[in-house]
Amino acid sequence: xxxxxWVDDIEKIYGGRRNVSRALAGVxxxxxxxxxxxxxxxxxxxxxxxxxxxxxxxxxxxxxxxINGTDVAQIKPEHLAxxxxxxxxxxxxxxxxxxxxxxxxxxxxxxxxxxxxxxELRVLVAQVADALEISDIxxxxxxxxxxxxxxxxxAARAIVxxxxxxxxxxxxxxxxxxxxxxxxxxxxxxxxxxxxxxxxVTHDAFAASYCSRVLFLRDGEIFTEIRRGNLVRSAFFKKxxxxxxxxxxxxxxxx
Ligand SMILES: Nc1ncnc2c1ncn2[C@@H]1O[C@H](COP(=O)(O)OP(=O)(O)OP(=O)(O)O)[C@@H](O)[C@H]1O
Ligand SMILES: [Mg+2]
Numbered sequence: 001x002x003x004x005x006w007v008d009d010i011e012k013i014y015g016g017r018r019n020v021s022r023a024l025a026g027v028x029x030x031x032x033x034x035x036x037x038x039x040x041x042x043x044x045x046x047x048x049x050x051x052x053x054x055x056x057x058x059x060x061x062x063x064x065x066x067i068n069g070t071d072v073a074q075i076k077p078e079h080l081a082x083x084x085x086x087x088x089x090x091x092x093x094x095x096x097x098x099x100x101x102x103x104x105x106x107x108x109x110x111x112x113x114x115x116x117x118x119x120e121l122r123v124l125v126a127q128v129a130d131a132l133e134i135s136d137i138x139x140x141x142x143x144x145x146x147x148x149x150x151x152x153x154x155a156a157r158a159i160v161x162x163x164x165x166x167x168x169x170x171x172x173x174x175x176x177x178x179x180x181x182x183x184x185x186x187x188x189x190x191x192x193x194x195x196x197x198x199x200x201v202t203h204d205a206f207a208a209s210y211c212s213r214v215l216f217l218r219d220g221e222i223f224t225e226i227r228r229g230n231l232v233r234s235a236f237f238k239k240x241x242x243x244x245x246x247x248x249x250x251x252x253x254x255x
Pocket of ligand 1: 014046
């Protein structure tokens with residue numbers, strides 16, 4: 001079977017002659033439809049760079065990224081917005097909410113652009129809002145929300161379209177442990193019930209323990225990968241922690 005996402009030997013070099021930084025140094029992996037894959041690694045190991053290259057926010061120096069068989073570097077600039085809107089759900093650190101729209105309108109925006117009918121739209125927004133416990137703040141503007149609430153609105157906006165691939169960079173970073181758990185459970189549910197394919201960067205071994213597979217980056221390379229297999233989440237959590245300590249320990253949170 002063809003991978004939904006295929007990262008083929010990508011390299012990303014920042015800077016000019018004097019201060020060259022090799023953020024990604026030859027990374028290859030595939031993600032199949034329905035997988036929930038975590039990416040861990042120390043600060044500066046290339047995690048955000050990897051997500052930016054996959055979503056074509058940044059360009060690779062060498063190598064290729066294929067999503068559903070399409071080489072993202074070959075997508076014409078004028079088609080990129082549409083490609084992202086239809087194929088990807090992005091949950092990134094800087095939220096990207098529109099300040100002049102309410103939380104509800106932010107979440108519904110892509111559905112509106114994709115011309116989903118009004119009745120269906122209301123149901124879809126209500127479902128994700130319920131899952132992420134933001135139903136009572138839907139009428140507020142981003143300026144009136146806390147960091148954690150904004151993070152959940154941004155997550156709701158990314159997943160409400162049921163995209164082929166969800167890319168999340170530290171989606172639980174601004175959340176307390178209860179809200180983080182809700183977010184992770186809604187990701188896991190989306191993965192299980194809707195067969196959503198998710199790639200999630202996290203520092204947190206507890207968050208990573210929700211994944212079916214975790215890739216570990218170090219110095220721009222994949223250091224190792226572990227699979228959950230039939231392990232219960234708590235046992236997989238211990239396995240993740242073992243690799244983290246092998247890598248030099250970088251978790252913020254022991255859940
Ligand atoms: N725009 C840029 N210009 C130059 N160097 C960059 C740029 N963006 C990232 N880098 C460098 O690339 C490397 C990887 O950065 P990246 O942001 O991908 O790390 P990360 O794994 O996401 O770290 P963190 O956990 O702190 O978010 C770092 O050494 C960083 O300094
Ligand atoms: Mg980062």
